Amino acid sequence: MPLKTVKKDAADALTLEWILHVKRYKLALDKMRCVGCQICSLACPKEAIKIEKQPKVQGQKAKKALVDIDLEKCNFCGICDVSCPYGAIKLTLNGEHVLSVLDKESYPELIRDIKVDTHQCPKDCVECEDACPLSLIKITRVGYDGNPVEDVATLPPSQRKRVQINLDIQKEYCPTCRVCEFKCAPGAIKVRKFIEGKIAIDQKKCPDGCTDCLDVCPITGALYLSEKDNKVYVNELFCDYCGACKVVCPVDDALTLKRTKIHHTPVRSGAWNKALEKLTSPVGTVKELKAHSSQKAKETVCRRFVCEEEIR
Amino acid sequence: MSQPETPKQSENEELRIGVFICHCGLNIAGTVDIKQLVEYSKTIPDVVFVKENRYTCADPGQEEIRKGIKEHKLNRVVVAACSPRMHEPTFRRTVSEAGLNPFLYEMANIREFASWCHPSTPQEATERAKDSIKMAVAKARLMMPLQTIEVPVTNKALVVGGGIAGMNAALDLAEMGFKVYLLENTESIGGHMAALDKTFPTLDCSICIEGPKMVDCGRHPNIEIIANADLVKVDGYVGNFKVKIRKNPRYVIAERCTGCGECRDVCPIEFPNEWDMNLGTRKAISVPFDQAVPLIYTINKDYCIECYKCVDVCGAREAINFEQQPEEVDIEVGAIIVSTGFDVYLPYDMPLLGYGKYPNVITSMEFERLILAAGPTGGKVIRQSDGKKPHTIVFIQCVGSRDKNKYPYCSNFCCMYTLKHVVQLKEKYKEDIEVYVFYMDIRSPGKGYEEFYDRARQNGVNFIHGRVGRINEDPNTHNLIIRAEDQTLDLPIEVEADMVVLATAAIPKKGSDEIARILNLSRGADGFFMESHPKLKPMDAPTDGVFYAGACQGLKDIPFSVSQGSGAASRAATVISKPKWKIEPIISVVDESRCRNVTAKCGICEDKCPYGAIKIEPNKPAKVITASCHGCGTCVAECPQDAITQLHFTDAQILAQIRAALEENPEDKILAILCNWCCYAGADLAGTSRFEYPPSVRAIRVMCSGRVDRDFILEALRLGAGMVLIGACHLPYDCHYISGNYKMKARTDALKNMLTKLGMSPERFRVEYVSAAEGIHYAELIREIDEQRKALGKEKIKAENAKLRSIIENMLRRKQQK
Ligand SMILES: Cc1cc2nc3c(=O)[nH]c(=O)nc-3n(C[C@H](O)[C@H](O)[C@H](O)COP(=O)(O)OP(=O)(O)OC[C@H]3O[C@@H](n4cnc5c(N)ncnc54)[C@H](O)[C@@H]3O)c2cc1C
Ligand code: SF4
Numbered sequence A: 001m002p003l004k005t006v007k008k009d010a011a012d013a014l015t016l017e018w019i020l021h022v023k024r025y026k027l028a029l030d031k032m033r034c035v036g037c038q039i040c041s042l043a044c045p046k047e048a049i050k051i052e053k054q055p056k057v058q059g060q061k062a063k064k065a066l067v068d069i070d071l072e073k074c075n076f077c078g079i080c081d082v083s084c085p086y087g088a089i090k091l092t093l094n095g096e097h098v099l100s101v102l103d104k105e106s107y108p109e110l111i112r113d114i115k116v117d118t119h120q121c122p123k124d125c126v127e128c129e130d131a132c133p134l135s136l137i138k139i140t141r142v143g144y145d146g147n148p149v150e151d152v153a154t155l156p157p158s159q160r161k162r163v164q165i166n167l168d169i170q171k172e173y174c175p176t177c178r179v180c181e182f183k184c185a186p187g188a189i190k191v192r193k194f195i196e197g198k199i200a201i202d203q204k205k206c207p208d209g210c211t212d213c214l215d216v217c218p219i220t221g222a223l224y225l226s227e228k229d230n231k232v233y234v235n236e237l238f239c240d241y242c243g244a245c246k247v248v249c250p251v252d253d254a255l256t257l258k259r260t261k262i263h264h265t266p267v268r269s270g271a272w273n274k275a276l277e278k279l280t281s282p283v284g285t286v287k288e289l290k291a292h293s294s295q296k297a298k299e300t301v302c303r304r305f306v307c308e309e310e311i312r
Numbered sequence B: 001m002s003q004p005e006t007p008k009q010s011e012n013e014e015l016r017i018g019v020f021i022c023h024c025g026l027n028i029a030g031t032v033d034i035k036q037l038v039e040y041s042k043t044i045p046d047v048v049f050v051k052e053n054r055y056t057c058a059d060p061g062q063e064e065i066r067k068g069i070k071e072h073k074l075n076r077v078v079v080a081a082c083s084p085r086m087h088e089p090t091f092r093r094t095v096s097e098a099g100l101n102p103f104l105y106e107m108a109n110i111r112e113f114a115s116w117c118h119p120s121t122p123q124e125a126t127e128r129a130k131d132s133i134k135m136a137v138a139k140a141r142l143m144m145p146l147q148t149i150e151v152p153v154t155n156k157a158l159v160v161g162g163g164i165a166g167m168n169a170a171l172d173l174a175e176m177g178f179k180v181y182l183l184e185n186t187e188s189i190g191g192h193m194a195a196l197d198k199t200f201p202t203l204d205c206s207i208c209i210e211g212p213k214m215v216d217c218g219r220h221p222n223i224e225i226i227a228n229a230d231l232v233k234v235d236g237y238v239g240n241f242k243v244k245i246r247k248n249p250r251y252v253i254a255e256r257c258t259g260c261g262e263c264r265d266v267c268p269i270e271f272p273n274e275w276d277m278n279l280g281t282r283k284a285i286s287v288p289f290d291q292a293v294p295l296i297y298t299i300n301k302d303y304c305i306e307c308y309k310c311v312d313v314c315g316a317r318e319a320i321n322f323e324q325q326p327e328e329v330d331i332e333v334g335a336i337i338v339s340t341g342f343d344v345y346l347p348y349d350m351p352l353l354g355y356g357k358y359p360n361v362i363t364s365m366e367f368e369r370l371i372l373a374a375g376p377t378g379g380k381v382i383r384q385s386d387g388k389k390p391h392t393i394v395f396i397q398c399v400g401s402r403d404k405n406k407y408p409y410c411s412n413f414c415c416m417y418t419l420k421h422v423v424q425l426k427e428k429y430k431e432d433i434e435v436y437v438f439y440m441d442i443r444s445p446g447k448g449y450e451e452f453y454d455r456a457r458q459n460g461v462n463f464i465h466g467r468v469g470r471i472n473e474d475p476n477t478h479n480l481i482i483r484a485e486d487q488t489l490d491l492p493i494e495v496e497a498d499m500v501v502l503a504t505a506a507i508p509k510k511g512s513d514e515i516a517r518i519l520n521l522s523r524g525a526d527g528f529f530m531e532s533h534p535k536l537k538p539m540d541a542p543t544d545g546v547f548y549a550g551a552c553q554g555l556k557d558i559p560f561s562v563s564q565g566s567g568a569a570s571r572a573a574t575v576i577s578k579p580k581w582k583i584e585p586i587i588s589v590v591d592e593s594r595c596r597n598v599t600a601k602c603g604i605c606e607d608k609c610p611y612g613a614i615k616i617e618p619n620k621p622a623k624v625i626t627a628s629c630h631g632c633g634t635c636v637a638e639c640p641q642d643a644i645t646q647l648h649f650t651d652a653q654i655l656a657q658i659r660a661a662l663e664e665n666p667e668d669k670i671l672a673i674l675c676n677w678c679c680y681a682g683a684d685l686a687g688t689s690r691f692e693y694p695p696s697v698r699a700i701r702v703m704c705s706g707r708v709d710r711d712f713i714l715e716a717l718r719l720g721a722g723m724v725l726i727g728a729c730h731l732p733y734d735c736h737y738i739s740g741n742y743k744m745k746a747r748t749d750a751l752k753n754m755l756t757k758l759g760m761s762p763e764r765f766r767v768e769y770v771s772a773a774e775g776i777h778y779a780e781l782i783r784e785i786d787e788q789r790k791a792l793g794k795e796k797i798k799a800e801n802a803k804l805r806s807i808i809e810n811m812l813r814r815k816q817q818k
């Protein structure tokens, strides 16, 4: 049987498949992890991903936008997999997670720079585990005898000191929001956001009582409702600049979101430059290219856009 | 080349017609009274010299003609003898040797059409012969000198389709010293053969024998391969084709690509390889297979993500250019060979077989890629569902082929390739594999083929005579249950298999309609290209200068495709080896002053010409491409303005023949207009076979029934003809000019309708189809018509004619005024 292409849309996952005689490509979107931001659709070189805003029901919370992938256009390159801040998309070949765009350095890996020094952790602290809005942190403790310790408080103080703390972060799903870092009083966790940017809400433009952005924001605390005027405000500290809020905001310009820099492994790749352009802006791209003194690539970007002075 | 003018007869030329009457031994003289003919001929106006001969075609007879022309200053010659289909060329030569234009001579057929078919009524036969001479003289009076047309020839050829057939044609022509353009629309030449594993019946490796030929094509100084390109337009005519080709972008500059493949290694993107029947993948920058010729990489922009890794690795060679655009090139050639091959049917629309639904049901072409060592599985025959080697494989023949609802024809090579597959399996896996073949018939008529069938049987393959009804899948094991009827035992049979291989029909190549349109080719009911004559011109297309090779003309295996490739090359060489190409000047010419298209939108002739030989541009008179015109005269009969004339078969000439034929006792006569290739030949055969029929018929020869103008019929009826017969080639495919008979039918159907409404008995005007082999049919037909004529009676005919006359006269007059 020749190429069979399959698309399945289930409640918890959207899967696309190419089934060849000895190869089976599968792209799976985990709908539980997907937040409806638009990063994948901006990064996709084939423009195969559409973000579909969900209609709002009066009196209910806004729903996150849904992601749809076009089987005709998708070429199973896995760039969406690499780009998703939440690790919601996975590409597999014969069941194995294979990303040849990374292997061939055709696309960079996002750098999730998270440093943990568990020596500084108070032996019974679980602040970060509780704080992680995506429940990606798991703390485990091991006693002097190598056995897991359930409750530190039950141990005698001498043994308490010798308890070792393991802090396991599921990095591949981590959007680097830094919530854990701020919740950690002793400063045992250091997180650098892989996307830098700016977000602002012009409350004057917000319709009364609208909390759509807040409804869909996956990071607790990045947005909050002010008791003063019952409007949504930004706590830029925690924002990961995914843009899920921007997608649902019903008013033009009420919410502005700009990504200015993305931390990634070094590559020379046209596909990345294009994605970068769309994720940040031509300015951002040129800045990055300038930094890497990639003159040729810079010219192609400039050619595609009417270049503002700033870029030159 | 300029358009020939409508030649005008010089007004003041005095007509001096010589009539030469042949005895043909006793063949004519035994029945027809030659003396009467001689005396009668002398009385015909403008005849200045009459001479009888025992054998006019023999040297002394020919000498008499030459002498007559010289001594009596003859400027027209009529030879009353056998059929013009026999000796017209002989006497054309004779008169031209005497300095007379060969088109100033006409033949009266008094043997096949008189002495031989009316032996028991010699006087009537003589009367018919007299009329024949009178009709020939009537035409001769209006004949004009014509020059054989010569066109210069471009000594190059184009081969469209680089499969094994096209490659062979190209190599042969190149070896003869001609420049050949080999056009291929995919990335590489090679065709289906390059994708096969082994070839029957010798089981030699396909690419091992084809690869060197591909390389030869690539290297030959006389061959220019234009791959990844489409045929866009062909103008011109035999010897002088102007061809437009569009080279599609590869995004790799052909001249710079060294074929190293480094780009492929760095490219991160894979996509299903169509060349591999989508069983495997290829990179976004790649060649479809390693032996590709020309070895130029191609980027598939549908899948490429533009990471430019390939650009980086290509480096200083700078072979990659993402901005590449399609490029049009113009070439000129003298001959074209079409060798576009076939496609393989994918039976998605036969749900009972489960193809596309059950993973372990595949086609034979897919099987080729599975068993091929260089294929996507490395030559392992494994199942798609679990990657395991199957132990029982069922082959099913004639999937889609010989099926009235799909493709009624036999696909020619499926039996043999299935035998190949089963022998390969049995010899590779021995006892480890059980093989069944369900077949309707095993057809193995080639050299060494029946022996190969024996080899399969000796290997213990189970051959079951029967058609498969349906295939079901066990959803757990993905095994397949095949239900069929064993026709030998007349019992239902069920077989469980791990894998099913469908020998699916080979079907006309996608895009054949486009090629047919561009080159003015016709296709048969099966969709394959139609040859000019199925027996004698199997490689000639109806368009002069275009030839066929390989499976595009009809399915054939590799040895036959190769032979036909060489055959087509030699046919093409008959054109391009000449400095000039000669064309009989019986073509159509347009009287520009009468063409309606100058003032209004017409173009009927362009539409009706079976050869695309007429070109219409807005507000300009129609133009005949002389070298493409085959001289059927269809356009002449169709032109509402009578603006087109067919040289040597002008309206005036044919009308003069009709008038001469019906001068006396028209009601007693059957006026017949017969096409040269079928009905006239059939009537000749009736004569040579001595089938006797009534002598009341008077026959006029036209090249094609498409030439039969409505006016001819109207004029015959106006003059009082008893019966009118149009004799044509059988529908649908026999017409020598593709479709002249259809156009005549459409035209005459309407006319007949009208005439019967006006009170004519329908049997008085008949259109009949008689082949060159149906002499007996012709004789019976004339007998039948004559019976009908008698049954109607002269008085009734006269009365009908009287009623019709004024209307017909009106119609003819109206036309003349236009
Ligand atoms: C499964 C299978 C197994 C077979 N096994 C055998 C075997 O063992 N032995 C044997 O003798 N025969 C075998 N055959 C038959 C064999 O494949 C054909 O006889 C042979 O390929 C015919 O050659 P061709 O050149 O006429 O056509 P093709 O091989 O079809 O080549 C036609 C070429 O023309 C090109 N083309 C088509 N349209 C255009 C266009 N519009 N413009 C430009 N180029 C065009 C195509 O791309 C192709 O390259 C097998 C066939 C099948 C399906
Ligand atoms: S630019 Fe396209 S073809 Fe070249 S390496 Fe990247 S994906 Fe492959």
Ligand code: SF4
Binding pocket: B587, B588, B608, B609, B610, B611, B612, B613, B614, B624, B628, B629, B630, B631, B632, B633, B634, B635, B636, B646
């Ligand atoms: S219709 Fe026949 S006679 Fe007329 S131009 Fe075409 S080929 Fe010639």
